[in-house]
Amino acid sequence: MNTNHYSKADLHLHTNLTDGFFPPEKMVQAALKAQLNVIAITDHDLIKPALLARDYVQRHRLPIEVIVGEEITTRQGELIGLFLKKRVPPMLDIFQAAERVKKQGGLVIIPHPLRVIFGFGPSLKTIEKLNHERLADGIEIYNFWDYGFGLARARQKNNGHWHLANIGSSDSHHYKTIGKIYTLFPGRHAEDLKKAILRRQTRPFKPNLLFVKRKEELRHLWLRLRHPRSNQRLAKISFKTKLLHMLK
């Protein structure tokens, strides 16, 4: 396929306003360096970091577009909302959360499905139902923090039935991993990307990341030890969610 007129987007990024390590401005700067045309800031249960990043881009007239996103903690796993105007609160039923995203004209992306460590996505049954009710638009085929063989293949196989837009995201918490995995889309702007997701025309891209990943793991471990507090609020929500999930 000719991808000459395609652009790059990284649609899953975190800042230090939740469990990332750097402010929105730094993430934008790194995204520019990585030659991304569009990014989404998707902090946990907040849209403020994305709004700050978008303001920064507009103030400085930078050649990049920021989509306002949120990685929403729901009772059945995490969900990413893109093109948001209003924050969706955590701990809702996943179908309610997805409806709230769709009602404000947003898109729903399923982050890291089938993964059980370092954040968890909804189960296959839940995705099936979300898709059936037209409450899902895209699915992360690749995510930087995936562990386990055959994850991407299993997602692709299931998506053969669902026909959701294929997404690849770095899920960066550090500016150095931005754009290591990305999504290609026809066009240049955030609105083109939105259309491409709705028309299922996106393509995920992932190079061989074996050594990059080992290095990042060590870096993250080091940073977490030095800044343990940055993760506390999130850890509380995440623990509660997992507990509810297990009790189901």
Ligand SMILES: [Zn+2]
């Ligand atoms: Zn994430």
